[in-house]
Amino acid sequence: MVFNTGAALLDAIVLAVVSRENEGTYGYKITQDVRRAIDVSESTLYPVLRRLQKDECLEVYDRQFDGRNRRYYKVTEKGMVQLNLYRVEWKKYSGKINEIFEGGVIE
């Protein structure tokens, strides 16, 4: 990928990916989903998830799966607020960039 992904954007993408699953989702799937959007190292995702969890944007719970406890991540209320903030910010940001890229009038 040509463009760098900032920490905030990575947080936003992870929150968005997790929020799509009402029942929550697990690490491997989150990683694969995020990587569908951006080129990010697999080893980068765990620290991001852990940080979001500590920030109470994500909550975790274990559920039995295939004879083991699989860890699930779910977006919290606070996480949703944060995600919406990111969405608004992204809309503004990408809008401005698009305007410039697509020949908008720059004053």
Add this chain to the structure above:
Amino acid sequence: MNRKEFMERLEVLLAVIPEEERQEAIHFYTDYFEDAGEENEAQVIKELGSPENVAALIKADLSGDGGGDGGGEFTENGYSDSRFEQRADPVPRPNRYKRAEGGYTYHSTQSGQSTSSYRSNSYERGAYGNDSYSRDSYGSDQEYQEPPRTSRPLKIVLVILIALAVASFAWPILLAVLGITIGLVFAAFGLFAGLVVGAVALMIAGFAIFVLGLTKILTALPIALVTSGSGLILFVLGLIATVAAVKLCFVMYPAIFRIIVNICRWPFHRKAVS
């Protein structure tokens, strides 16, 4: 390296972080391998890089994040995280994210192809035949070389800059001194020339008054006598003054010239001596 070895190594490397954190991470990566499936094991290990890489990322995120908001900062100027710089040496840095002037670059290896060839010194992840992960292939990227604090060219440049700075101060002063000297010399010339001119003028005026007195001799004798007398006195005074002034000039002008010549020779003379 297989999954078991990977996880064991990771656990050892994470021994320094709190128990809870370690368990969280181990749980995550155990899940990760499970969910990836046995068939993807090699691929996952490749993608994760090395246990050192994974551990370094986890530790980096833990250290110093009181509020849980990682210490690193992604800014327009790139990623800045002072902790990372110190960590880079003992622990191999995450291979797929490296510091560059532009910030982080996340590399993709999904198809084993490097998608980041736009960076000249990018870590090349081309054909990946074996499991062994060559560390020196990214070692050079992490070397943070501090430039020498002093160097010869730098010193020369500094000397030139100091010289220029001094010159910028010295020039006006030098010019001022020169200007004052020239001014004084011309003033001296002018003074003595003025004395001569004044004396000559006095002489001429005395003579003129004398002549004027003579013209009155027939109409008003006493006035004529007084006038011509004082005219004569003035003429004589003027004559004396002129002679004196000219003589003074003869004495002073060569002296002034000598002083000027000496002043002009002074810098060269001094240089020659030293």
